[in-house]
């Protein structure tokens with residue numbers, strides 16, 4: 309009995325040892341791996357991204373690594389934009405200090421920019437750092453900032469009352485907007501106010517379009533206005549802010565289809581909710597009507613002309629056309645129009661799907677009612693919107709991302725005087 313028992317004990321001890329060896333080996337492998345992983349860790353400290361707005365930037369960082377490094381890449385990712393990779397040329401003495409041109413990075417003003425490092429070791433392995441970020445504020449100017457509910461307002465100047473006026477106007481604008489569109493604002497958005505159109509144009513790299521006064525980037529939840537101080541400040545705010553807020557709301561309905569929605573629809577509707585409408589729209593449209601210069605609405609399906617006078621007429625016509633549709637067919641039809649375009653219908657098809665009439669038929673009604681034109685003299689127009697769009701100037705690709713533009717009212721005055729001079 310004893311012997312047998314002892315025999316059993318021996319084989320048990322042997323089995324236990326085997327199990328223990330396997331167990332320890334299993335434990336040891338990850339430990340060895342973890343030691344290697346630790347050797348390939350890089351610690352970054354004092355990381356800073358300095359920049360001069362619209363010009364150049366410098367990345368600075370200190371780092372420590374136990375493994376020899378072959379190269380370092382800097383990844384830059386502005387919110388909702390493409391990621392760029394920049395090779396760090398110098399990283400001597402565990403320090404990075406490199407100038408970067410921001411010209412090709414296309415940072416959008418006031419967006420959050422994320423960046424991180426990828427370290428390649430001589431042993432072929434890589435390490436990716438955690439992410440750092442900064443807000444790309446236009447640091448050519450001093451800004452004041454204040455948050456009301458979900459709205460972040462940036463402005464220049466001393467008066468705190470101005471931010472309150474902006475907030476109050478946004479509330480009034482939203483009341484008017486929600487009379488037409490049944491949707492809600494993004495959870496958070498920014499309103500940035502420049503004191504003049506030139507600074508706004510330079511911030512957006514749009515110096516070639518001197519007629520641009522306001523801009524919205526709905527996917528980023530951002531509205532940028534130019535409101536000069538002075539007696540017209542309130543009127544300009546009441547005109548520009550509801551217009552640009554409407555673009556944010558349109559985006560809430562259209563989503564990713566926003567860029568494909570007809571320009572006459574997006575801009576016409578935004579112009580319609582201006583609390584202080586552009587006083588020149590009616591005048592310019594009557595003049596174009598008298599001169600038989602009214603353009604087919606389908607010529608504004610894909611974009612507006614880039615030249616100032618063409619763009620101005622496009623805004624005026626789209627505003628008037630939307631006013632007619634809203635009065636005649638009701639705001640719910642406009643909401644449905646957005647939804648049909650979101651579902652992929654083309655400019656003409658989506659219209660017919662919504663109203664049961666072609667866009668050309670309703671355009672005729674609009675000309676008769678709003679412009680007092682004798683439509684019996686107008687032949688049925690049947691021009692493909694693609695044909696027209698290929699023959700007119702388009703905005704630069706940079707603008708196409710979010711080209712929501714607004715014409716300042718003073719421009720029309722300039723244009724008229726320019727026209728008068730030329731006519732003389």
Ligand SMILES: [Zn+2]
Pocket residue numbers: 551552555574575578712713714
């Ligand atoms: Zn607009």
